[in-house]
Amino acid sequence: MKKIFSLQTLYFLIGIALLGGLWELISTLTKHEIPSPRATWLVFREVMQHPMQNDPDYKGIGTKLLSSLERVAIGFGLGSIVAVPLGLLVGSSKAMMGIINPIVQLLRPVSPLAWFPLGLAIFQDSHKASVFMIFICSLWPTLINAAFGASHIPQDHKNVSKAFGFSKWKYLTKILLPFSLPHIITGLRLSVGIAWMVIVAGEMLSGGIGLGYFVWDEGFNGGSIAKILVAIIIIGLVGLLLDKLFLFLQKRFTYAS
Amino acid sequence: MSAISLSPENHTETFHHHHAAPANGYATNSIEINDVSVRFKTPKGVFTAVKDISLAVGRGEIVSLIGHSGCGKSTLMNTISGMVKPSSGSVIANGNLVTKPGPDRGIVFQNYSLLPWLSVYQNIYQAIDAAIHGKTATEKKALVENNLKMVKLWEHKDKLPGQLSGGMKQRVAIARAFAINPSILLLDEPFGALDALTKSNLHVELLKLWNLDNREKTIVMVTHDIEEAIFLSDRVVVMNDGPAASIKAIVDVPLPRPRNKKEIVHDPVYMGIHDKLLGFLVDKLSINDL
Ligand SMILES: Nc1ncnc2c1ncn2[C@@H]1O[C@H](COP(=O)(O)OP(=O)(O)O)[C@@H](O)[C@H]1O
Ligand SMILES: [Mg+2]
Numbered sequence: 196m197k198k199i200f201s202l203q204t205l206y207f208l209i210g211i212a213l214l215g216g217l218w219e220l221i222s223t224l225t226k227h228e229i230p231s232p233r234a235t236w237l238v239f240r241e242v243m244q245h246p247m248q249n250d251p252d253y254k255g256i257g258t259k260l261l262s263s264l265e266r267v268a269i270g271f272g273l274g275s276i277v278a279v280p281l282g283l284l285v286g287s288s289k290a291m292m293g294i295i296n297p298i299v300q301l302l303r304p305v306s307p308l309a310w311f312p313l314g315l316a317i318f319q320d321s322h323k324a325s326v327f328m329i330f331i332c333s334l335w336p337t338l339i340n341a342a343f344g345a346s347h348i349p350q351d352h353k354n355v356s357k358a359f360g361f362s363k364w365k366y367l368t369k370i371l372l373p374f375s376l377p378h379i380i381t382g383l384r385l386s387v388g389i390a391w392m393v394i395v396a397g398e399m400l401s402g403g404i405g406l407g408y409f410v411w412d413e414g415f416n417g418g419s420i421a422k423i424l425v426a427i428i429i430i431g432l433v434g435l436l437l438d439k440l441f442l443f444l445q446k447r448f449t450y451a452s
Numbered sequence: 453m454s455a456i457s458l459s460p461e462n463h464t465e466t467f468h469h470h471h472a473a474p475a476n477g478y479a480t481n482s483i484e485i486n487d488v489s490v491r492f493k494t495p496k497g498v499f500t501a502v503k504d505i506s507l508a509v510g511r512g513e514i515v516s517l518i519g520h521s522g523c524g525k526s527t528l529m530n531t532i533s534g535m536v537k538p539s540s541g542s543v544i545a546n547g548n549l550v551t552k553p554g555p556d557r558g559i560v561f562q563n564y565s566l567l568p569w570l571s572v573y574q575n576i577y578q579a580i581d582a583a584i585h586g587k588t589a590t591e592k593k594a595l596v597e598n599n600l601k602m603v604k605l606w607e608h609k610d611k612l613p614g615q616l617s618g619g620m621k622q623r624v625a626i627a628r629a630f631a632i633n634p635s636i637l638l639l640d641e642p643f644g645a646l647d648a649l650t651k652s653n654l655h656v657e658l659l660k661l662w663n664l665d666n667r668e669k670t671i672v673m674v675t676h677d678i679e680e681a682i683f684l685s686d687r688v689v690v691m692n693d694g695p696a697a698s699i700k701a702i703v704d705v706p707l708p709r710p711r712n713k714k715e716i717v718h719d720p721v722y723m724g725i726h727d728k729l730l731g732f733l734v735d736k737l738s739i740n741d742l
Pocket of ligand 2 (some may be wrong): 527562640
């Protein structure tokens with residue numbers, strides 16, 4: 196017989212129930228200043244009424260979500276295009292490692308938000324500035340992990356390349372890339388997680404559109420804590436999905452020897 | 453050394469020449485190792501792995517290298533394959549000074565060394581594609597097919613190495629080395645990690661492949677297994693323990709071919725060789741130590 200409920204599912208449900216209970220409790224303690232899960236659910240349904248509406252005066256939550264995702268995709272995509280080859284280069288060459296590593300170490304700890312005003316000064320446009328910010332913060336984890344992969348290619352694989360006289364191109368496509376791929380995907384997964392966290396903050400700064408702006412404008416300024424909670428849940432769910440997507444890719448491209 | 457030693461008395465055979473003498477009874481030498489020493493730079497200083505080794509291997513000869521773990525067997529093999537440069541001395545393969553690996557020498561590594569993200573088919577195809585120039589894609593594909601059929605893995609061509617057993621991986625590695633049709637095959641503990649039955653089957657398969665090619669391929673093999681060395685080889689080279697390992701003795705195996713595994717173990721010649729080799733390998737242990 197096929198099991199419908201595994202132990203894992205049970206644990207998951209217990210976790211959700213605990214979270215719901217805690218939420219309910221806090222809601223009661225704050226005399227519903229923090230809305231209850233039920234009240235939030237009603238606001239959620241209301242927010243979800245016309246999710247894809249895209250009028251100048253009213254943009255649905257789905258439209259806002261898509262615009263946030265779009266900026267993440269552009270910034271993260273551009274960042275990855277730079278970080279993957281650079282990381283592989285850094286991992287393959289001691290000289291490149293020596294040159295690039297100090298720069299990465301210096302810039303990596305900088306809060307992504309610190310890049311926002313710089314982006315604004317460069318591009319004179321708050322949307323481009325937040326893409327720029329996402330771009331920068333997407334670089335580091337991917338670069339570091341790609342470099343780690345490229346610098347840890349097992350001697351066995353290198354021996355195959357040497358023994359059979361692989362060309363540079365064959366070495367790149369049949370050994371370096373496939374070996375580094377799971378590491379690269381780990382980097383991308385960390386990067387997209389950071390990018391998704393940062394976009395919300397960025398949109399609070401830039402204003403205008405996106406989920407971050409929704410939190411700030413309709414939630415905080417509009418005095419609706421329920422909307423803030425709704426946004427938090429949506430942001431969390433989307434972040435979770437992005438993470439699972441990259442986790443899936445990571446498993447897909449990891450090989451037992 | 454204690455009174456009753458297993459060490460044989462006369463083990464000063466053909467070595468310490470400045471130029472490797474031609475291998476007995478062979479028209480041409482396939483490999484000539486001339487006074488080869490290999491030194492590695494390590495954090496603790498220079499480490500001499502093998503010192504002043506000379507050895508000639510005839511065309512079509514099968515030679516085994518035996519010796520204790522870490523004595524320098526792989527290192528010596530790697531000087532023939534061109535994976536390691538001798539610090540002094542030289543290696544000549546097929547009349548050419550060895551400076552790097554080449555398609556005239558096929559290598560089967562100690563641990564298969566298949567690329568885990570490539571299918572069985574692709575592992576062989578990519579090696580052929582890199583090693584062999586001037587053949588069309590169709591010809592290369594035919595080579596892959598022939599060699600995979602030869603080791604009876606054609607049905608498994610689309611599997612990844614991770615889905616294969618140890619013996620199957622070993623056969624892929626052998627097919628890959630054979631596919632580039634090298635005149636010299638270098639096998640580094642090719643059957644080391646296999647169970648006795650698989651090992652036996654692969655011995656027979658290897659000899660079949662060698663026969664198919666009119667016994668013209670020269671095979672140098674590293675092994676720990678005395679029975680395997682005798683069954684397969686024309687000569688067995690015993691190495692001293694490192695550091696600075698040299699050749700301790702070379703033992704001829706004058707058993708006629710084809711050899712039958714079950715029968716030769718009762719052959720007095722076989723038993724004599726076996727005892728001799730065992731003596732070389734365990735001469736540090738005396739009966740009193742056991
Ligand atoms: N690249 C290397 N650098 C330093 N030492 C090495 C290197 N390769 C082998 N050695 C040393 O040389 C000795 C012989 O190694 P190896 O040829 O692999 O032995 P075997 O194959 O007989 O077990 C060992 O002590 C080993 O540690
Ligand atoms: Mg070895």
